[in-house]
Amino acid sequence: MRIDVLTLFPAMFTGPLDESIIKRARETGRLDLKIHNLRDYAHNRHKTVDDRPFGGGPGMLLKPEPIFEAVEELGGQSARVILFSPAGRTFNQAVAGELAVQEHLLMISGHYEGFDERVREQLADDELSIGDYVLTNGGLPVMVVIDAVARLLPGVLGDDQSAQEESFSHGLLEYPQYTRPAEFRGMKVPDVLLSGDHAEIARWRAEQAMLRTQERRPDLL
DSSP states (O other): OEEEEEESOGGGGTTTTSSHHHHHHHHTTSOEEEEEEGGGGOOSTTOOOEEOOTTOOSSOEEOHHHHHHHHHHTTTTTSEEEEEEEEEEEOOHHHHHHHHTOSEEEEEOOOTTOBOHHHHHHTOSEEEESSSSOOSOTHHHHHHHHHHHHTTSTTSSSSGGGGGSSTTTTSSOOOOOOOSOSEETTEEOOHHHHSOOHHHHHHHHHHHHHHHHHHHOGGGO
């Protein structure tokens, strides 16, 4: 998969996307990730990418010209172009799976008071929000989505089964998990997990996933 990111703060992406699983995905070629500075597509002396909104109001808006030029240069005709803003649909595991089958994603990080509406109308194929709260920088939601999507790519986790049995993969929270020792400070692992009866273990896990979801996230049911 190829992912291009358009942002005003490319240095923010150095570190989180250069470690652990995402680092290995990039090194093995399963993820081709490139970060682009939006100011590189502004051609005036001050590299201006924002301006005050018509009609007045607080803050600044990202201008259309540099964004249009960047999307056209980076392959917006073939890529799925994604804006990040509070007005977008809420990102979840199902959306991550939807994006993971795309060949090319072009993610545009939001900043300031948002985008000139013409960017949304003419360029965006999708618009995402990671939750009902406000952050100081639009790069963080982009990194969250990249991480969630990249780990679903074939071969990225090493064991693809891992992504199929975790929380939200089947609309439920994951069942309780245990490892050695079988007893720790008087707390014992449930007998069923030590029984070797795989059918019974599967039944117990399904029941526990349902109970945990009912208790903690009934909205998922």
